[in-house]
Amino acid sequence: MTTLVIGANGQIGRQFCELAEAAGVPIRAMVRREEQHAWFEERGIATVVADLEGDFRHAFAGCDQVLFTAGSGPHTGPDKTLLIDLYAATRAVDLASELGLARFVMVSALRAEDPQAAPEKLRPYMAAKFAADAYLRGAGVPYLILKPGRLTDAPATCRVATSREEAGGENTVSRANVAHALLHLVQARALVDREFHLLDGERAIPEALA
Template sequence: MTTLVIGANGQIGRQFCLLAREAGVPIKAMIRREAQCAWFEERGIPTLVADLEGDFRHAFAGCDQVVFTAGSGPHTGPDKTLLIDLYAATRAVDLARERGLARFVMVSALRAEDPQAAPEKLRPYMAAKFAADAYLRCAGVPYLILKPGRLTDEPATGKVATSLEETGGENTVSRANVAHALLHLVHSRGLIDREFHLLDGTRSVSDALV
């Protein structure tokens, strides 16, 4: 019952991997370069090296579910957004289906369903998320889609909301709270084919994501 973490070296990925190790959840952290291994090895987190722009099918061996929290990052252009946030995501979904994995947990984005409503510079990213989410829904793989709001570096509170109505329109969520939400979803094996918005709020993660 091992979870493959794609995007493990990202800001959310690292925090989730730490939480999973502390909780005794078996994971494999997929990283792009050998040089990134040391941080994980120092913390007792198993790693494997695979490139989302290359062949990464070997990463799925021995895993029964996937957490996809990879992203091209804010300093790349639309070309990398297409290759990572869209194409690599759909390739990962295909591999999960081929392997018969139990679930695919996708980290998407709040309001990804309406890319044209996003600020202009974010529209390619939102369009990629919109398409990747649509592909996952139709792929025949049991799935969860988590849609965080605007990400911050605030510490974890463990308190979240799942709608803008709950927050009075405030659309932010800490990366740390996203990591806690992912840990809850990984534990919640009975949750399938569901989608959740995620914002900082007042409810516990376990109460909000059911």
């Protein structure tokens, strides 16, 4: 019952891993470089070194669920966006399918289905997320797709909304709230083949993501 966390060293990934460790949820944090291991080791979090641009099959050993929260980051070009947010994501889905994993939890983006509506520099990212989501839906792996709005560094409130209307027209969500939402979803094993938008709001996470 171990969840492989792909993208564990990212801003959301680190927060999620700390929450999971504190909650006693078995995880394995996938990191790209050996020197990233120390941060997780200090917190008692199991890690595996694997590169999304290389062979990362070994990272799946002993895991029955995947959380994909990796991203190419805001300072890379379209080439890295394609390699990480699309190609690596679809390869991870293929491995989950081949190995018979119980579920694949994908962190996508709000309105990924309409990349032309995004700012120009974000359009490759949105298009990659849209394509990766579509690939996951058709792969035959039980899945969840979480679509956060524009990310902020505000503290966690653990109160969210699942539509802009419910959020009073706002389109933001804190990374901390995303991490808490992911902790809930990773443990809610009965939830499969569902998609959720996620914004800061007023509802408790278990109520909103039911």
